[in-house]
Amino acid sequence: MPPGTLTPTALTVRGLRKTYGELVAVDGVDLEVRHNEIVGLLGPNGAGKTTLINMILGILEPSAGHILIEGADLVAERRQALEQTNFAAIYAPLPGNMTVYQNLRVFGLLYGVEHLRAKLESLIEEFDLQRYRNQKCGVLSSGEQTRVALAKAMLNEPKLLLLDEPTASLDPASAHDIRARLRAFADQRHCGVLWTSHNMYEVAEVCDRVLFISRGRVLLEGNPRDLPRTHGRETLEDLFIHIAREPLSYERETA
Ligand SMILES: Nc1ncnc2c1ncn2[C@@H]1O[C@H](COP(=O)(O)OP(=O)(O)OP(=O)(O)O)[C@@H](O)[C@H]1O
Numbered sequence: 001m002p003p004g005t006l007t008p009t010a011l012t013v014r015g016l017r018k019t020y021g022e023l024v025a026v027d028g029v030d031l032e033v034r035h036n037e038i039v040g041l042l043g044p045n046g047a048g049k050t051t052l053i054n055m056i057l058g059i060l061e062p063s064a065g066h067i068l069i070e071g072a073d074l075v076a077e078r079r080q081a082l083e084q085t086n087f088a089a090i091y092a093p094l095p096g097n098m099t100v101y102q103n104l105r106v107f108g109l110l111y112g113v114e115h116l117r118a119k120l121e122s123l124i125e126e127f128d129l130q131r132y133r134n135q136k137c138g139v140l141s142s143g144e145q146t147r148v149a150l151a152k153a154m155l156n157e158p159k160l161l162l163l164d165e166p167t168a169s170l171d172p173a174s175a176h177d178i179r180a181r182l183r184a185f186a187d188q189r190h191c192g193v194l195w196t197s198h199n200m201y202e203v204a205e206v207c208d209r210v211l212f213i214s215r216g217r218v219l220l221e222g223n224p225r226d227l228p229r230t231h232g233r234e235t236l237e238d239l240f241i242h243i244a245r246e247p248l249s250y251e252r253e254t255a
Contacts, residue, residue: 007071009034010084010160010192011056016065018051018216025051027216029065033160033192038183040207040224041196044244048216049196053162056194058082070159083111086153089164093145096138100129100148103137104155111156123151126181142169150178154185161185161193167202175199179206200224200237212240214247 011033018026026048033039041049054060056067058074058081067074072081094103104123108116124133127147132140137148146169153161166182167175183206186193197203203210204224212220220227220243224236233239243250 009068010037010070011194012066012068013052013056014066014068016052016055016067017063018048018055018060019063024216026055026062029213029216029218031211031218033194035159035190035192036187037208038186038193038195038206040203040210041194041213042198042200042203042210042240043213047213049213050164051216052213053087053164053194053196056160056162057085057087083156084159085162086156086158086160087162087164088146088149088153088166090142090146090149090166090168091164092149094137094148094152097136099134099136100124100140101133103148104152107152108155113155119155123154127151143171143174146170146178147174150181157189157191159189159191161191163193163195165196165198167197167199175202182206200235200240204236210236212243212250214243214250219243219247219250 009032013029013031016026016029017024029052041052043049051060055062058078069081070084072084074081098106101120104120105116108120113119124130127150129147129151132144137145140148146166150166167178170178179202182193185191195207207224209222210224210227211218222230228234228236228239231239233242
């Protein structure tokens with residue numbers, strides 16, 4: 001494929017499975033994330049969302065299945081695949097004893113970002129971090145730390161962005177602002193985003209498509225604005241609660 005040509009998908013997952021002894025945490029998941037697309041990964045606590053994301057990040061080894069990032073196989077072409085990826089989550093804060101600028105610079109050097117100084121300035125501007133640039137990350141509020149984590153996640157201009165509850169600690173205005181920035185990032189950079197959230201209002205606003213996962217399996221997939229009515233529910237939250245309570249009825253429906 002000629003350089004610069006986009007592959008059909010940012011992420012393709014086939015038959016992905018992860019077991020811990022008897023427990024099947026992820027049970028044969030197939031999914032795709034296309035460019036310019038924000039896909040919500042929804043499911044109750046313990047459904048397997050973080051396990052799935054950790055396998056896509058190459059942190060956890062799958063028990064079975066394949067992961068392709070921008071067409072590169074995560075096992076056979078690991079470096080090429082991971083170079084196209086980045087990640088942000090509240091449980092993975094940046095080192096607290098370094099300043100915002102130092103953190104972004106160190107990650108920029110690790111990623112081999114070209115014109116790093118200019119890139120850092122534009123991200124500091126974009127994420128409204130000017131006031132905190134010389135503050136140690138450990139003293140920032142969780143909302144401020146989230147903005148730094150998102151700026152870090154965009155340093156290498158990933159084609160696949162994995163976000164585990166990116167707005168969980170943000171006030172409603174900041175969360176709205178971050179959603180708008182991520183939407184713009186996906187559209188302008190032709191990036192695919194896989195986004196986990198327990199906030200159904202947010203998911204309906206920002207996601208192009210959602211996947212409901214329960215007990216490690218994808219039960220439903222579709223447009224978050226249409227899915228509730230298709231399944232006889234008023235809202236995405238109603239649908240979520242119903243699936244979480246009665247996952248077996250949806251397994252039969254999709255079988
Ligand atoms: N290292 C591990 N060893 C054993 N079991 C694990 C391990 N990691 C996760 N699990 C189990 O795998 C299942 C899926 O966990 P996972 O963290 O992926 O869920 P989740 O959907 O991200 O949940 P939450 O919404 O609460 O973050 C859970 O039952 C969990 O207890």
